[in-house]
Amino acid sequence: MPDLPHFxxxxxxxxxxxxxxxxxxxxxxxxxGFVIPFSLERLGPGRFLLQRTFRLYPTYAVGLALxxxxxALYASTHGIPFRIRLIDYLKNVSLCRDWLRGTSIDGIVWTxxxxxxxxxxxxxxxxxxxxRSGTAILLPMALLTLxxxxxxxxxxxxxxxxxxxxxxPFLPFMFLGTCIYNLQHRHWSFGKACLVGSILATAASxxxxxxxxxFGLPVxxxxxxxxxxxxxxxxxxxxxxxxxxxxxLNWLAEISYPLYVVHGxxxxxxxxxxxxxxxxxxxxxxxxxxxxxxxxxxxxxxxxIPSLKLGKWVLARVT
Numbered sequence: 001m002p003d004l005p006h007f008x009x010x011x012x013x014x015x016x017x018x019x020x021x022x023x024x025x026x027x028x029x030x031x032x033g034f035v036i037p038f039s040l041e042r043l044g045p046g047r048f049l050l051q052r053t054f055r056l057y058p059t060y061a062v063g064l065a066l067x068x069x070x071x072a073l074y075a076s077t078h079g080i081p082f083r084i085r086l087i088d089y090l091k092n093v094s095l096c097r098d099w100l101r102g103t104s105i106d107g108i109v110w111t112x113x114x115x116x117x118x119x120x121x122x123x124x125x126x127x128x129x130x131x132r133s134g135t136a137i138l139l140p141m142a143l144l145t146l147x148x149x150x151x152x153x154x155x156x157x158x159x160x161x162x163x164x165x166x167x168x169p170f171l172p173f174m175f176l177g178t179c180i181y182n183l184q185h186r187h188w189s190f191g192k193a194c195l196v197g198s199i200l201a202t203a204a205s206x207x208x209x210x211x212x213x214x215f216g217l218p219v220x221x222x223x224x225x226x227x228x229x230x231x232x233x234x235x236x237x238x239x240x241x242x243x244x245x246x247x248x249l250n251w252l253a254e255i256s257y258p259l260y261v262v263h264g265x266x267x268x269x270x271x272x273x274x275x276x277x278x279x280x281x282x283x284x285x286x287x288x289x290x291x292x293x294x295x296x297x298x299x300x301x302x303x304x305i306p307s308l309k310l311g312k313w314v315l316a317r318v319t
Contacts, residue, residue, distance in 0.1 A: 018224045025111050026229035028260075029170055032115060033177025034184075034233075036122055037131045045123040047315055052119050054311025055257075059304045060112060061093050063261025066295065067106045070269040098163045106264040114167045118174050131178055132187045134196040141172045145203045148210040169208035172200040173226055180237055201230075258304055259296035 040048045068084055075082040084105060091102030092109050095116045104110060121140055122131060129136035148168045179197040182188040188196070208222050236243065252259075270291055274284035 018228060019221070022221070022225040023229055026173070026226045027233060028111070029114070029118075029174045030177040030180075030229055030233045032118060033174035034181045035177075036119070037178055037181045040122055040126050040131060043315070045126040047318060048126070049119060049123050050318065051311050051315055054307050054314070056095070056112065056116070057093070058307035059258055059299060060095075060261050062299055062303045063258065063264075064089065064093055064106060064109075066262055066299075067264045067269075071105075074269050074273065098166065106261075108260065108264065110166050113163075114170050114174075117163075117167050118171055121171065132182060134188070134192060137175050137178065138196065138199055141175065141200060141203050144168055144171060145206055148207045165211045168211055169204050169222065172203040172207065173230075175200050176230060177233070180233070184237065255293070255296045255300045258299040259292060262295050262299060263292050 039051060043051055068089055071084060072082050074080070088102060088105060091097045091100045092105050094100070095109070095113050097104065097109055098113055125131060125133075125136045125140070131137065144164070145168075148164060151164070176197050179188070179193045179200070183190060183193040204226070205223075209219070212219060212222070271284055271288045274287060275281070279287075
């Protein structure tokens with residue numbers, strides 16, 4: 001694909017390690033940390049996990065299937081062997097791929113695996129205590145950091161500790177969103193939120209230093225994107241009353257999860273097809289974005305909404 005012109009701002013953000021995709025993932029993690037306490041406190045641990053199952057799995061299963069279909073069509077039309085097997089799909093869609101030594105198909109499954117671990121930790125905390133307790137949040141994160149600092153991440157000791165390689169820096173980072181939730185609802189004072197948040201940020205940093213060789217990324221990549229995501233999220237929280245309501249942004253928020261799980265379908269395949277056919281970069285990007293949004297909306301209507309309704313129906317009958 002031809003290189004796109006570099007805007008002036010690029011010269012300033014690239015050297016510090018900023019990338020839009022990873023920044024978005026970090027922001028996604030913070031938002032999860034902020035909103036999950038709402039569901040957990042309302043439903044309780046068991047019902048919360050059941051509701052998350054209907055929220056997470058059906059939409060991802062369809063999004064990943066679309067990605068596999070697109071890759072299969074691309075391979076068949078370009079004379080390339082299609083090497084994705086059913087077992088590879090099942091390992092990915094289970095969100096236990098890291099435990100099962102599976103290979104990532106779409107490049108985003110690792111983020112959902114981190115998300116699932118976060119759900120399980122939150123449910124465990126909710127079983128014995130509450131996400132309003134700073135101690136209850138810090139204890140498992142301290143244990144995670146201790147494991148990272150003492151574990152051997154080299155083969156043959158890599159499994160099952162390898163599941164910590166990706167998750168360990170991000171789980172404490174996600175709980176920074178929970179700190180802001182507790183501040184928002186006046187469960188914590190500003191001082192307590194800053195204290196707990198500082199400890200969590202330190203744990204995330206220590207964990208990253210311990211496992212960074214497995215990311216293959218420079219240190220600045222982690223700190224630039226996580227730092228900017230946290231700063232942006234904090235500013236949005238501070239000036240939330242100044243942000244006007246937007247129907248367009250609200251609609252995009254509604255389809256954000258389907259868009260996330262299908263963007264590989266269009267981004268990795270359609271964009272390549274268009275540029276291979278000689279389509280100029282900007283029209284190719286525009287058409288790819290429009291297609292991604294359209295497919296995401298169809299998945300939202302046909303899969304996400306029905307699965308959420310089914311989840312509510314099941315929850316209504318679970319005592």
